Amino acid sequence: MHPLASGSYERRSPGVDVPARVAAWLLRYTRVTDSRGQDPEVDAVLDAMETMAKLWRRSVTGTPRAAVAERPAGSEWLSTTQAASAVGFSDARGIRKAIAEGRLEATRVDGRWRISRESLAHFRARRRSG
Numbered sequence: 849m850h851p852l853a854s855g856s857y858e859r860r861s862p863g864v865d866v867p868a869r870v871a872a873w874l875l876r877y878t879r880v881t882d883s884r885g886q887d888p889e890v891d892a893v894l895d896a897m898e899t900m901a902k903l904w905r906r907s908v909t910g911t912p913r914a915a916v917a918e919r920p921a922g923s924e925w926l927s928t929t930q931a932a933s934a935v936g937f938s939d940a941r942g943i944r945k946a947i948a949e950g951r952l953e954a955t956r957v958d959g960r961w962r963i964s965r966e967s968l969a970h971f972r973a974r975r976r977s978g
Contacts, residue, residue, distance in 0.1 A: 868904035869973055871897040872966065908969040925962040928954075935972060946971065 866874075874880055875897060884891055928940035928947075937943060944961065946952035951974070953967040 866897060866900075868900040869969065872901035872904050873970055875901050876966065905966060908965055924964055924966075925955075925957075926965065926968060928961050928963070931963045931968050934968060935975070 881894055884894060926934065928943040931952075932938070932940045932943045935943070943952065943963070947954045947961055947963075952963065952971045954961040954963045956962075
C-alpha cells in the first residue's frame with residue numbers, strides 16, 4: 849500500500865501481462881467477453897486484449913512486415929501440406945497426427961483438413977515453449 853495525496857491508502861492488486869497470442873487464444877476459445885458491460889475496468893481490459901489480439905492476428909496472417917508470408921494474406925486456411933511446410937515438417941503426417949491428438953485445431957472441408965493460420969500460430973508457439 850502507498851499513501852495517496854489525501855492521506856488515505858490504496859490497495860494495489862497484483863497484475864499480469866498477457867501476451868498478444870494468449871489474448872487472441874482466450875478471446876477465440878473462451879467465453880470471456882460474455883461479461884461485458886458489468887464492470888468498466890473489466891471492459892477496458894477486454895478492449896485492450898482485443899486490440900492486441902487483432903495486432904497479433906494481423907502479424908501471423910501475412911502482412912507487408914512479415915519476413916516470409918506462407919500464402920497471400922487473403923487466404924486464412926491452409927492444407928495439411930501447407931501447414932507442414934510452414935512448421936518445418938518434411939510431410940503432412942506430423943500435422944495429421946497433431947490434429948488426431950487434439951494438439952492442433954482443424955476443420956474438415958470436403959473430406960480434407962483445413963487449418964486456420966491462427967490455430968497454426970498457436971500450435972507453433974506451444975511447440976517452441978514446450
